[in-house]
Amino acid sequence: MGSIERKQREKEAIRNSIICAAREIAVQEGWQAVSMRKIADRIEYTPPIVYEYFKNKEDLFKELCLVGHRIIRKELTTLIQQQSDPEKSLIEASLMHWNFAINHPELYQLVFSVERPTINEEVIQEMQIVGNIIKKLKKEDNEDIKDLVLNWSCLINGIVSFAVKTDNLKNIEFREFFRKSITRYIKGIK
Amino acid sequence: MGSIERKQREKEAIRNSIICAAREIAVQEGWQAVSMRKIADRIEYTPPIVYEYFKNKEDLFKELCLVGHRIIRKELTTLIQQQSDPEKSLIEASLMHWNFAINHPELYQLVFSVERPTINEEVIQEMQIVGNIIKKLKKEDNEDIKDLVLNWSCLINGIVSFAVKTDNLKNIEFREFFRKSITRYIKGIK
């Protein structure tokens, strides 16, 4: 009797459609316009159904943050597999953040908004990956890797956030500035 | 007939009390809990009165951002008056941002949230002040000052935002990391 598995799959599909609906609305009208009713409308159900999959709006938003982190981690891991030169890896990891903000603006906003607390486990994992890159990059062992990773992470986020805020993500000059800042950072640590 | 001026002053006082009320609620319950009705309640008026001073909620929020920027600019100007060594000035300017986030957490959140567009004129003025400090700091003239200021600004904000998000503003170790990052930055540019 595989019908129980089919049900499971259908449930998963609905859950997924809720997440997609929320993202779609956010892309089109911004997160402030995302309401449980609009989501329900879009998936052609009534609001209480949404509450069967997510305890409340905050719960849904947290899941959406996880979606963002999963994409970032996936990009990071494929990136280090394709590239062995640590300097190039770090540059690619930096650009990945930029591209993430371009390709998934709604997720970027959610994951990196000051209002929302970090999902620690996720951030730690991402930092570990970048930590491994930086470890190879620098020669002298007098500086704490953790500090360097945190420094890198904050720098990247600071720049990308500013680009988002000032609507400069597609500005070539600004992107050039981004590259230069990464270069400056790398020069500074090795 | 000075009554017209008194009226003016009273109006100014009410406007100010609206701003204060909004900040108070934000400090106690977060910005998502700030409503026009709660503000009206707190200043002992009815909601429509608030709309006589601010076109709408967004308008009020923008004014609140300006309040934040005014504080920052004031701090920056007094800071450069008291200190002539550019390196120390830059460190102080950096710490000022940190303290701003501690002393006015609600304003920090508003001014630096990714959701809200920057108020360009304000940001440009702040960057000009910091630009003057950095100009004195570095010797070689091959690098663009604007780039360096932007780099500094994004780095500082990236770190402070992260501290806010992870609730580490009062963490001494994290603050030490902040100092080290500034030092690293300064070492890199001069």
Add this chain to the structure above:
DNA sequence: TAATACCACCTAACATTGTTAGATAAAATA
């Protein structure tokens, strides 16, 4: 097969929100 339990889903309501139109009553002016 009939009765029962369960499941998916919905209706309808609650309090709270941003915002506005229009009323009221006091103060200022004529």
Add this chain to the structure above:
DNA sequence: TATTTTATCTAACAATGTTAGGTGGTATTA
């Protein structure tokens, strides 16, 4: 005193998050 202006309020609108409880069909059991 009559009229205009000003300050303020009441009451409503539609939209929001969220929940209690109903409905009608499907599966399970007697």
